[in-house]
Amino acid sequence: MTATVEPASIVEHSPPQRSAIRSMTRPPSIAADAFFAELASVLPRGDAASLVVTHLLPGQMNFLPALGQVAEVSAVLPKPKSADRRTQDVVSETHRLDPLDRGRFADPDWLASYLEDRSDGRPMVLVDIGGYFAPALSEVCRMLPGLIRGVVEDTENGLRRYLALPDLACPVYSVARSPLKEPEDRLVGEAIVFSVETLLRRLGEVLPGRQATVLGFGKIGAGIAAALHARHVRVVVYDRDPIRQAQAVAVGYGRAAFHDALTQAELVFSATGNRAIGMEELACLHDGAFLAGATSADDEFDLAGLVRPRSGFERDDVVPGVARYMRDGRSFSLLGSGNAVNFLHTSAIGPAIHVIKAEIIAAAARLVTLPHEPGLYEVPHGTRAEIAAAWLDAFQPTDSAPAPVTVASEEGALL
Numbered sequence: 489m490t491a492t493v494e495p496a497s498i499v500e501h502s503p504p505q506r507s508a509i510r511s512m513t514r515p516p517s518i519a520a521d522a523f524f525a526e527l528a529s530v531l532p533r534g535d536a537a538s539l540v541v542t543h544l545l546p547g548q549m550n551f552l553p554a555l556g557q558v559a560e561v562s563a564v565l566p567k568p569k570s571a572d573r574r575t576q577d578v579v580s581e582t583h584r585l586d587p588l589d590r591g592r593f594a595d596p597d598w599l600a601s602y603l604e605d606r607s608d609g610r611p612m613v614l615v616d617i618g619g620y621f622a623p624a625l626s627e628v629c630r631m632l633p634g635l636i637r638g639v640v641e642d643t644e645n646g647l648r649r650y651l652a653l654p655d656l657a658c659p660v661y662s663v664a665r666s667p668l669k670e671p672e673d674r675l676v677g678e679a680i681v682f683s684v685e686t687l688l689r690r691l692g693e694v695l696p697g698r699q700a701t702v703l704g705f706g707k708i709g710a711g712i713a714a715a716l717h718a719r720h721v722r723v724v725v726y727d728r729d730p731i732r733q734a735q736a737v738a739v740g741y742g743r744a745a746f747h748d749a750l751t752q753a754e755l756v757f758s759a760t761g762n763r764a765i766g767m768e769e770l771a772c773l774h775d776g777a778f779l780a781g782a783t784s785a786d787d788e789f790d791l792a793g794l795v796r797p798r799s800g801f802e803r804d805d806v807v808p809g810v811a812r813y814m815r816d817g818r819s820f821s822l823l824g825s826g827n828a829v830n831f832l833h834t835s836a837i838g839p840a841i842h843v844i845k846a847e848i849i850a851a852a853a854r855l856v857t858l859p860h861e862p863g864l865y866e867v868p869h870g871t872r873a874e875i876a877a878a879w880l881d882a883f884q885p886t887d888s889a890p891a892p893v894t895v896a897s898e899e900g901a902l903l
């Protein structure tokens with residue numbers, strides 16, 4: 489069950505603050521900085537510190553100063569498969585970068601000592617992408633009572649890792665199912681298809697007219713299917729959940745049994761986060777098929793057998809990002825080593841990224857200013873509406889006056 493701490497009062501937002509960030513011609517990075525500066529102007533200054541698991545991607549890091557105001561960023565932990573070199577260099581000028589390692593983070597003794605060191609005596613907010621803090625969370629909360637103020641988790645996969653715990657030992661905010669996340673999900677589908685198309689074009693191939701299967705018609709799979717449809721690709725969807733399958737069929741996509749969905753497709757996109765494809769499924773793939781994933785290879789595929797010496801597969805690295813595997817006169821190509829293929833090309837999604845980062849910061853602000861029982865939380869609707877209004881003002885202003893609404897808590901303005 490999702491609990492919410494309801495905002496205590498609604499106060500007026502002064503129009504000059506809003507008009508200060510208005511401009512039809514402002515470049516996106518300046519608009520993003522202005523958006524987060526406005527956010528910071530209404531956020532509390534907390535005495536907490538934060539650790540921030542994040543992609544390090546161009547155009548996506550503007551949120552760090554505003555988050556740092558709420559809970560000083562004691563270290564940034566880049567996700568290894570989505571750390572752009574130049575972005576990393578820029579962020580390292582102002583922030584400590586620590587390595588992210590699922591194995592070490594699962595060890596309570598190691599994690600407790602690491603958190604104690606980085607907290608410098610302050611309570612900590614853990615900003616997560618992918619459930620890195622989940623395995624050792626209960627044990628660390630028991631070992632160091634009061635140290636962890638709470639967790640803010642960005643993704644669906646990460647949310648599932650927290651939900652799988654027998655109980656939550658501290659408050660955990662999730663933004664994965666927020667309406668403010670929906671544009672990102674849609675645009676990630678677009679970015680995944682862009683990357684696959686880019687790789688195919690390097691091989692002299694194109695998308696239009698092909699037959700594709702999308703496994704998983706969730707938030708990302710629906711975006712992939714829409715982006716493929718827009719490129720004149722014939723799309724079949726397979727989702728094991730009949731509700732999702734019906735949604736796909738109802739909006740016009742084809743349907744097939746799992747085995748047929750694999751054998752008939754020249755392109756297979758796996759967006760389940762649930763290891764839908766293992767070694768057995770590889771044997772069913774259409775000869776010459778391309779296989780692409782939406783999340784970390786370990787979460788999407790179970791392909792450990794591919795690299796075993798006796799697998800019988802021969803690997804040919806055709807171009808960067810495309811590995812062809814051949815056996816018994818048949819082949820398939822794995823794109824981006826099975827990892828989320830959009831990160832091969834920066835996974836750019838434009839200003840949509842900032843609106844969900846703002847919700848993450850608002851969640852952190854709630855953790856540092858409001859008392860919470862352990863449990864799962866979402867940011868209240870009124871706060872989301874306020875973030876959306878500020879984002880619209882920054883990136884798509886109109887001449888009419890913005891709605892003067894600000895959500896505040898008894899302790900001070902949150903947003």
Ligand SMILES: NC(=O)c1ccc[n+]([C@@H]2O[C@H](COP(=O)([O-])OP(=O)(O)OC[C@H]3O[C@@H](n4cnc5c(N)ncnc54)[C@H](O)[C@@H]3O)[C@@H](O)[C@H]2O)c1
Pocket residue numbers: 643644645646673676703704705706707708709726727728729732759760761762763764782783787828829830835
């Ligand atoms: N690449 C990126 O930038 C990016 C961004 C956000 C999320 N993701 C990842 O993409 C994955 C999907 O996320 P989502 O938000 O769409 O999740 P979701 O829960 O909304 O959708 C997953 C869908 O897969 C279906 N499914 C699960 N197991 C299946 C199986 N074995 N066969 C067929 N269908 C199956 C489920 O029924 C569900 O409809 C997650 O791992 C998520 O973390 C990637």
